[in-house]
Amino acid sequence: MADFSISGRLTVKALKKQFKDEFGSTLRVYNGVKFADENATLASIRKEGSPKTGDLVIKGNMKVGTFEDKMMELFGIKVQVASPDDSKLIDNNVTLSQSGK
Numbered sequence: 777m778a779d780f781s782i783s784g785r786l787t788v789k790a791l792k793k794q795f796k797d798e799f800g801s802t803l804r805v806y807n808g809v810k811f812a813d814e815n816a817t818l819a820s821i822r823k824e825g826s827p828k829t830g831d832l833v834i835k836g837n838m839k840v841g842t843f844e845d846k847m848m849e850l851f852g853i854k855v856q857v858a859s860p861d862d863s864k865l866i867d868n869n870v871t872l873s874q875s876g877k
Contacts, residue, residue, distance in 0.1 A: 781831040784819030784851065788812045799836065800876020802862040806854040823852030840875055841868025 780794055788805045792814075795803040805812045807821040832850050834843060840857045847855045857866045857875050866875045 779833050779835050781833050782818070782847075782851075783831045784817060784822065786818050787814070788816050788818065788821070789814040791818065795834075796860075796876075798834075799872045800860050801866060801872070802858040802860060804856045804858055804862075806856075812853075818851055818853060821853060834872065836871060836873035838872050839868060840866050840870050840872060843872060844868070 780798055782791060786794075792803045792805060795801070805821075807813065807816065812821050832846055844855055844857065847853050857872070858864065859866060860876050
């Protein structure tokens with residue numbers, strides 16, 4: 777399982793596809809309380825006042841809750857990891873590798 781890096785230049789659509797290909801689970805990306813536009817870059821939906829830091833490297837052994845918290849902390853973007861068919865949210869204590877099984 778390869779690691780991948782997330783940067784502000786990535787589009788929502790590209791991030792969701794990369795996440796699905798890597799872990800098998802679905803990534804929900806929000807802009808406020810609504811789902812983010814697929815063609816928006818992560819930098820464009822970032823909450824005002826959030827840090828404009830570099831990249832976030834994601835590993836398969838990272839817990840879902842840790843990943844969701846890091847996305848908010850580093851990018852100011854709310855994300856949630858859902859089942860492969862997007863029917864339910866994955867428990868925060870499951871690793872990203874296990875989330876797509």
